[in-house]
Amino acid sequence: MLGLVGWAFYLLQWCFDLTIGLLVAAVTAGAGAVCTSVLDVLPFLLWLVGIVTGHVALSQIRHTGASGRGRAVWGLILNYSGLLFIVLFIILIAILISAGIGVGVLDKLLPMLKQH
Numbered sequence: 001m002l003g004l005v006g007w008a009f010y011l012l013q014w015c016f017d018l019t020i021g022l023l024v025a026a027v028t029a030g031a032g033a034v035c036t037s038v039l040d041v042l043p044f045l046l047w048l049v050g051i052v053t054g055h056v057a058l059s060q061i062r063h064t065g066a067s068g069r070g071r072a073v074w075g076l077i078l079n080y081s082g083l084l085f086i087v088l089f090i091i092l093i094a095i096l097i098s099a100g101i102g103v104g105v106l107d108k109l110l111p112m113l114k115q116h
Contacts, residue, residue, distance in 0.1 A: 001050075003047065006079065007078065009046065044083070047083045048083070054075045058076070
């Protein structure tokens with residue numbers, strides 16, 4: 001359940017940023033960024049809690065023989081996929097920032113090298 005809620009909040013965050021978030025940022029000169037920051041962190045926290053509770057559920061199902069193993073596994077798949085998505089997104093942002101810094105350094109070094 002937390003995996004679905006996490007994905008829903010993540011999609012809502014994108015919709016909010018692309019619609020109301022732009023308007024709020026323009027009107028408040030960026031002071032509305034607190035709301036988008038909460039929406040950015042909330043899915044990550046939901047996915048982490050979902051992973052922990054999913055493993056607890058699987059353990060209880062294994063010990064008691066209760067039903068619901070399939071739902072617990074699907075919940076874990078949703079939670080881990082969300083977490084993986086966030087990790088890959090952060091890695092991509094880091095690569096893009098590194099490439100931008102590298103290009104900036106080269107832009108400053110190349111004119112100096114041409115002069116010598």
